[in-house]
Amino acid sequence: MIRLFTKEVRQLLPITFLWVSILILNLGYLLYTKRFDEESFYSWCEDYCGFTVSAELVLPFVVLIFIFAYSLFPREHDEATIDLLYAMPISRIGVFLAKVFAALSIMFVLIAVDHLLNPTLLGLNRSSMDGQFYPDVLIPMLIRDLIFAYVVLCYGILLSWFRTIGLILFIVYVIGISIAESVFSNVGAFNLFTFHNNDYFGKGLVLNWSTIVPHVIAATTALVAGGLLWINTDSKKQQKTKLNSKWISIPLSIIAFITLFGVITADLKLGDSADTTQLVARETDHYRFVYNDHESAIAVPLIEQADADYQAIANYLGVTSDPYIQTDLTDKLSHAAGLATWKTIKMDLKIPDDGFNQHVLAHESVHVFQGVESERAMMEARGHTKFFSEGMADYVAQRIAPYDAVKEINETVGAASWKIQKIRFDDIVNFASFETRFNPELVYTMGSLWSEALVNTCGESVLGDVLRSMGRDDAPRGLSGKVFWQDTLQHINCELESVNASWRALMQQQLDNHDTRWATEFSEITFTPSDDGQRFVVQLIAKPHPDFPQAVSDYTAGAFDLRIASQSQFSKSGDYYIRGNIVDDSNPNALVVEFTVYTARIPNNLYRYQIGVSTHPESFGYFGQWQKGRTP
Incomplete structure (x- = not known):
């Protein structure tokens, strides 16, 4: 039995090498196109950790598993080598199980390596993971994908008995599910790809058991059915099977082609009816902007003001570097007006513009300066600096490009939350804990008022000094929470307790001066x-x-x-x-x-x-x- 298992593993080595080659190519692409010291867990996991994972991301995975399934039995039956195995002193069930276990073993190892590779590379640089690791996400995700591989392999083994017809049936299923989803919005467990719909409870990934359990049961049934079909099929019967299959596969192929052609035609018509968008690129002294031509009326005034705001921010922070910022004004962000990464900004332009876009660009530009001036130290300590990162950006942007529509209201809401929920400095310096207990958006207004308190206590130049203090060569690493901030401020002769006292006074002042009827x-x-x-x-x-x-x-x-x-x-x-x-x-x-x-x-x-x-x-x-x- 062990020799048979080893033989099956050797037979699957070409497909294994194909899978490994894909992993290596993907790794090479990542290493060539991205810097892992600038990559975060969030951006790495952005597509695969989303609430709904696109089927396009999962289909290559399914194709590889189907290749495994179709390599186990059809070829051996077509070439009559299965008769040699059946002549061995091993039952047909034993031969079947050896093949299945060989495929599962290889797939499980490859999936485990794939799931551990990227997090391991990200973890080589602490800042890339924001100083955190997420086993509550990665481990359930690994378990989920191992189960998914088992399910797809079982389905593939059953479909492989039907040869080409099985593939056609699966293609028809995928197309049918796509159409059903567009018509009924949600078809539940009938959609195999909802296996990868992610839900979270706190920070932990919750597996979609409402889909997983029915498919595990159905897949196990399919495995038993496929096993019964294969162990009762001799190679001598293949000629007859092929003859019968021909007359069945032809009409199924025609049906699949017509359905696929209809879907593609509908997509093309939909694409033709959509507005064609022309992108425009424009460079300034400090930015390279890309925007939609039809949004020029909003984008051009923003671009013309950008360099002046950039220079005002740089002067206020006393920056020691001059980053050139790539800025994409075409992005459509679902829950943010802007997003900044290393020397890069993405913005969703607000139309009509009432000064908000200028404020957002200034806010995101401050984030770029934060990363550069702190030598990425702020990213490394993100859990302890999130409130300052957002609050300082908001405070500086408000000075350079004021946007007063909701400033007063947000500050009052923040102050009332501070009093009602008894939020303290020890809370806001631990964002991982803060966001599980309070409204995470409070870090903006609380951080802004804390930044104002910092300036009031330690002088106008303190914000830039804090960034450089974080990134200094002799700064101790691994400090957390309050200790981190004590060290950072002491280096620039600023006392944390004095800043916090000023912050509490500002909070109380907001409550004293504004209407809190909504509390x-x-x-x-x-x-x-x-x-x-x-x-x-x-x-x-x-x-x-x-x-x-x-x-x-x-x-x-x-x-x-x-x-x-x-x-x-x-x-x-x-x-x-x-x-x-x-x-x-x-x-x-x-x-x-x-x-x-x-x-x-x-x-x-x-x-x-x-x-x-x-x-x-x-x-x-x-x-x-x-x-x-x-x-x-």
């Missing part, structure tokens, strides 16, 4: 499923918070929000927001609010949620602490 607490929260099982209703009582006992009766139905984070920071899409409806306003200080949640947006039944109240369409609003829930 609300929520009680008597209930979850009621609908009869059709497709949604559930969350009902609660909104009343004034004891710390700010003003009435809430002047709120409209659009004021209350339920935010569900069924994903995580690895997802490309943002959180799921539901606007509430006031169903009973008879008591002005105890409004009854309802939210309707569609269960399709929570595929694994687990979620984290916050309940909040909006104060302005562009403000992030006030939200309570994160809570855990399960679909009723």
Whole structure:
């Protein structure tokens, strides 16, 4: 049995080398096109960790597994070498199992190597992983892909008995699922590729068991069926099988071709009907911009002002370098106006522009300076500097390119959250913990006020000095939280406790000077499923918070929000927001609010949620602490 297993492994070596070659080519591409010291876990995992993984990413994986499946039995039966194996003192079932175990063993090893390779390379540089490793994501993902390989191999073994017809059937299935998804939006476990739909509970990946379990059962059944077919098929019968298969495969091929042609034609027509977009590139002294020609009216004024703002930021920070920034103004970001990486900015232009785009460009440019001036030390300590990174960028951008539409509201929301939820400096310097308990967007306004307190305490030049202090050659590595900031500030003769005292005073000043009528607490929260099982209703009582006992009766139905984070920071899409409806306003200080949640947006039944109240369409609003829930 061991010799037979070894023989099967040797027979699969050409396909193994093909898989290894693909891994090497992919690694070479990454090494050639990217710097791993500038690559983060987020960007590496951006596509594969998203809430919905594109089928195009999974199909090459499926094709390789099908090659394994089709290499196990058809060739040996066609060439009659299977008769030699059946002549050995081993049962046909033993031969079948040896082949299956050989394929599974090779695939499992290759998948494990693939899953460990990139994280290992990223982990060689601490800054690339933001000083963190994510076993709660990587380990479930590995387990999920091992199960997926088993499932696809089982299906492939059954389909391989039908030779070409099996491949045609699978192609028809893929096309059919694609059409069904476009018509019905969600076909659930019938779609094999929902295996890779990611959901998160806190920071951990939650496997999509509603798809995995049915497919494991179906695949095991397919494996048994395929085994019965193969062990009862002799090579001598292949001629007859081929003859019969010919008359079956021809009409199936025609059906598959017509279906595929229809899908491609529809896509082409859709593409022809879409607006053709011409890209324009323009260089300035400090930026290279790319923008859509039809957005020139917005992009050109922004570009003409960019160098002046760049120089103002550089002068304010006293920078020692002059990075040239590649700026893409064509990106459509799902939950951010801008995104900065190493000497690169992506922006989603706001139309019409009321000064917001200039403010965002200044904000993202500050991020570029942060990375360069700190010698990437800020990235390495991202978990302890996130509040300062965003807050400082917001503070400097507000000085250079003010945008006052929501500044006052956001600062008041931040101050009220600071008091109600008792947020302290020790909380904001540990972002990994902070985002699991509080509204993560609070780091912007709290960090901005902390940056203002830092300037008030230690002088106008302190922000640039802090960056250079982080990146100094003799800076100790591995410090965390409060100790990190004590070391950074002491090096520039600035005391952390004095800064924090000034920060608390600014927070209290915001509360004293602004209306906090929107500060609300929520009680008597209930979850009621609908009869059709497709949604559930969350009902609660909104009343004034004891710390700010003003009435809430002047709120409209659009004021209350339920935010569900069924994903995580690895997802490309943002959180799921539901606007509430006031169903009973008879008591002005105890409004009854309802939210309707569609269960399709929570595929694994687990979620984290916050309940909040909006104060302005562009403000992030006030939200309570994160809570855990399960679909009723």
